[in-house]
Amino acid sequence: MNTYGNRPLETAYDVVVVGGGPAGMAAALGAKKQGAERILIVDREKEAGGILLQCIHPGFGLQHFKEELTGPEYAQRFLGQVLAADIQVAKDTYVLDIDGQRRVTLMSGETGMQQVQTKAAVLAMGARERTRGAIRTPGRRPAGVLTAGLAQKFVNLMGYLPGKRAVILGSGDIGLIMARRLTLEGVEVVGVFEIMPYANGLNRNIVQCLQDFDIPLHLSTTVVDIQGRDRLEKVTVAPVDSHFVPDLTRSWDIDCDTLLLSIGLIPENELSRQLNLRLDPVTQGPVVNSRMESSQDGVFVCGNVVHIHDLVDFVSAESSLTGEYAGLYATGQQLPRDNIRLIPGENVAYCVPHTISSDREHTVYLRVRKPLEKSVLRLGEVYEKPLRYVFPAEMVNLKVRPRFLHQFHGDALKIDVLPGE
Numbered sequence: 001m002n003t004y005g006n007r008p009l010e011t012a013y014d015v016v017v018v019g020g021g022p023a024g025m026a027a028a029l030g031a032k033k034q035g036a037e038r039i040l041i042v043d044r045e046k047e048a049g050g051i052l053l054q055c056i057h058p059g060f061g062l063q064h065f066k067e068e069l070t071g072p073e074y075a076q077r078f079l080g081q082v083l084a085a086d087i088q089v090a091k092d093t094y095v096l097d098i099d100g101q102r103r104v105t106l107m108s109g110e111t112g113m114q115q116v117q118t119k120a121a122v123l124a125m126g127a128r129e130r131t132r133g134a135i136r137t138p139g140r141r142p143a144g145v146l147t148a149g150l151a152q153k154f155v156n157l158m159g160y161l162p163g164k165r166a167v168i169l170g171s172g173d174i175g176l177i178m179a180r181r182l183t184l185e186g187v188e189v190v191g192v193f194e195i196m197p198y199a200n201g202l203n204r205n206i207v208q209c210l211q212d213f214d215i216p217l218h219l220s221t222t223v224v225d226i227q228g229r230d231r232l233e234k235v236t237v238a239p240v241d242s243h244f245v246p247d248l249t250r251s252w253d254i255d256c257d258t259l260l261l262s263i264g265l266i267p268e269n270e271l272s273r274q275l276n277l278r279l280d281p282v283t284q285g286p287v288v289n290s291r292m293e294s295s296q297d298g299v300f301v302c303g304n305v306v307h308i309h310d311l312v313d314f315v316s317a318e319s320s321l322t323g324e325y326a327g328l329y330a331t332g333q334q335l336p337r338d339n340i341r342l343i344p345g346e347n348v349a350y351c352v353p354h355t356i357s358s359d360r361e362h363t364v365y366l367r368v369r370k371p372l373e374k375s376v377l378r379l380g381e382v383y384e385k386p387l388r389y390v391f392p393a394e395m396v397n398l399k400v401r402p403r404f405l406h407q408f409h410g411d412a413l414k415i416d417v418l419p420g421e
Helices: 022-033 050-054 071-084 148-158 173-184 203-213 270-274 312-330
Strands: 012-018 039-042 058-060 088-091 093-098 103-108 112-123 127-129 145-147 165-169 188-193 221-227 234-239 252-255 258-261 265-267 299-301 340-344 348-352 362-368 375-379 383-387 396-400 412-419
Touching (some): 012 022, 012 312, 022 112, 039 093, 050 148, 058 071, 071 088, 071 312, 127 148, 145 148, 148 173, 148 258, 165 173, 165 221, 173 203, 299 312, 312 362, 340 348, 348 412, 362 412, 375 396
Parallel strands (some): 012 039, 039 088, 112 299, 145 258, 165 188, 165 258, 340 412
Antiparallel strands (some): 103 112, 221 234, 234 252, 348 362, 362 396, 375 383
């Protein structure tokens, strides 16, 4: 088994964490903090760190470490803490299954299949990119059409350029960052095309990655055809109406040899489905309570498996809390119960966690459905918070204190984001 320090696996653990990215490492440290002794992180890659290892740009750690770091630097900080805490990490190892008794089946190239028992399991597998098939873009299937994250791996980790003249479909953060990265490497980025009437990346990335490099952003526009036999030769783009129907009479062709897709992330939830966890149809991740525990006792989830985050700092904060509750569960301590169900109201797509308790403070994460300039976040009829603006691409996090929650004991609490004055 490929582990740091070459430690063989034990037969039983207090906590097993699936995924060695920022969520998994933060969860393991949280479990250690609450008294769990035997902790195992399982990661399918050759090195722990997750997606951070290919994110060589700065901008990480501003909230968690109070300084600006690159992705690999952020990952190394956490990995150092994990190893210092004597947490075992199994690399290049797959989790094939977790059964109802929390027996975890592992597979690696070195030792084959093994099974370990755990008192608590934490799912922190991250997310995967949507592909061309998810949006059914018509046209041929030549080389040169790939996701933005794969292109990032090619350029930053393997030293390959995907092409010489690129078009980017979608304005997710990875696509925006790759627009800048490719430009710095000498690739001509013709433009970024977004089907929505607003960008889907963080505002700082719009400024730093597009505006600073004079890369045009075309809103309410999408790719309607892909042309080329062996290699991509051109794409056809067209504006869309309010119902996202392309106006082909106003379409135009763009010569290019590369099309990057930055059209969103999907939580990696194959294990969650094997465990028959209850899933939220909006987030596509498990339904969780305020302890980040799923619908199955002893199975906790955190990070992009639950919902897609903007910043890794948010992932670390949420996952650390998840690990703490997993550690308490594993050591046999009584966990607090929830008594309030959160309901997404007007202009709220979802909120996480799905239930909370009236006796302690919570951090609630939510996303809006449409952008608003001045707005008001309203909890039922008891609390209002003015917001400068809200944007679907930027997650809203809210501290909710017990003094606003006592009257909702055993009831539902609706969250609205309304236009402000």
